[in-house]
Amino acid sequence: MLPLDDLLVLDFSTLLPGPLASLFLSEAGARVVKVERPGGEDMRGFPPRFGETAAPFAVLNRGKRSVEIDLKAPDALEKLTPLITAADILIEQFRPGVMERLGFGYEALKALNPRLIYCSISGYGQAGPRAQEAGHDINYQAIGGLLGQSLQRGAAPPLPPPLVADIAGGTMPAVLNILLALLQRGRSGQGCHLDIAMADAMPTFAWYGLAQGQATGSFPDGGEGLLTGASPRYGLYATADGWFLAVGALEPKFWQGFCDGIGLDEALRDDRRNPQATRSAIAAIISGKSAAHWRATLEPLDCCCTVVRTLEEAIADPQVAARGLLEAQSEEPGGRRLVSTPLPLAPVFRQQAAGVRRVPASGADTPAVLEER
Numbered sequence: 411m412l413p414l415d416d417l418l419v420l421d422f423s424t425l426l427p428g429p430l431a432s433l434f435l436s437e438a439g440a441r442v443v444k445v446e447r448p449g450g451e452d453m454r455g456f457p458p459r460f461g462e463t464a465a466p467f468a469v470l471n472r473g474k475r476s477v478e479i480d481l482k483a484p485d486a487l488e489k490l491t492p493l494i495t496a497a498d499i500l501i502e503q504f505r506p507g508v509m510e511r512l513g514f515g516y517e518a519l520k521a522l523n524p525r526l527i528y529c530s531i532s533g534y535g536q537a538g539p540r541a542q543e544a545g546h547d548i549n550y551q552a553i554g555g556l557l558g559q560s561l562q563r564g565a566a567p568p569l570p571p572p573l574v575a576d577i578a579g580g581t582m583p584a585v586l587n588i589l590l591a592l593l594q595r596g597r598s599g600q601g602c603h604l605d606i607a608m609a610d611a612m613p614t615f616a617w618y619g620l621a622q623g624q625a626t627g628s629f630p631d632g633g634e635g636l637l638t639g640a641s642p643r644y645g646l647y648a649t650a651d652g653w654f655l656a657v658g659a660l661e662p663k664f665w666q667g668f669c670d671g672i673g674l675d676e677a678l679r680d681d682r683r684n685p686q687a688t689r690s691a692i693a694a695i696i697s698g699k700s701a702a703h704w705r706a707t708l709e710p711l712d713c714c715c716t717v718v719r720t721l722e723e724a725i726a727d728p729q730v731a732a733r734g735l736l737e738a739q740s741e742e743p744g745g746r747r748l749v750s751t752p753l754p755l756a757p758v759f760r761q762q763a764a765g766v767r768r769v770p771a772s773g774a775d776t777p778a779v780l781e782e783r
Contacts, residue, residue, distance in 0.1 A: 435499065472769050575611070
């Protein structure tokens with residue numbers, strides 16, 4: 411038995427944050443019904459294709475059911491009322507006010523189902539001067555000060571691949587707060603409205619800079635923080651063949667092992683004296699050998715030094731197989747299968763959720779779901 415068995419989730423969201431949150435709930439046992447506009451949600455059109463569906467959609471939506479309905483239609487609320495009264499959780503990701511205008515706002519649905527946990531995910535929250543402002547992951551990272559922690563003025567900017575705001579600011583807080591709300595409901599019998607703002611989590615990831623700024627009166631600029639470029643012990647160094655070594659040798663024992671491994675001059679090992687000189691010397695040493703050399707030399711020393719992997723190399727790592735991260739599969743309507751989005755569930759739950767689950771065709775479950783009582 412999975413932790414969320416028998417719970418019903420209505421997912422009105424699209425794209426990434428909400429659908430990934432409902433995938434978490436689904437993998438933990440909840441029954442998830444995607445409420446999609448006629449023709450299906452936007453992610454169904456994202457490339458590349460995988461059989462009859464879109465691969466990005468397939469890896470996020472296995473095991474869910476799909477209902478197509480025009481929320482602007484006069485009878486939309488009436489059609490969905492049986493589902494709403496039976497639901498435990500609702501997830502929506504519209505701009506603030508949209509669900510209210512459609513007749514599906516929290517107060518209206520609370521009147522139908524006081525136990526409903528209603529989770530709204532948006533960029534800046536349901537209130538405040540930016541509440542109606544459009545944005546995507548990179549905008550929330552930018553305005554939240556997170557990007558500024560690593561960008562140096564005038565330097566070529568890297569585009570950060572992790573969708574930190576979408577996943578760590580939207581999905582993860584949504585799941586966490588939904589689970590907290592379920593615990594609270596178990597005591598009070600009442601649901602609640604969860605206001606999740608993706609931008610709210612950005613200062614959380616700048617925790618060290620916040621501590622430094624308040625303690626010293628000087629907030630770190632790009633490249634000045636301990637973990638964002640100021641220390642030669644923590645950073646990326648280019649190898650001779652154009653790849654990178656990720657160094658995280660912060661503690662003395664790791665730093666000593668790293669310095670020994672690369673043969674750093676004793677005069678430069680006290681990096682407090684001249685951090686830039688130490689960094690330059692390390693960069694020169696690392697750039698003189700290939701990534702394969704540093705992998706063979708440093709990784710066995712257990713000194714927090716790792717050659718950057720490609721995604722293809724990363725998923726082939728034996729650790730991934732040992733943790734069972736790729737055992738859950740999505741089966742698209744044509745019968746082809748691909749590995750679903752790996753979720754950081756504890757192995758006890760991940761193993762129970764493993765296996766093959768179908769990806770719903772748009773609206774495929776509409777008659778059956780709407781007729782259920």
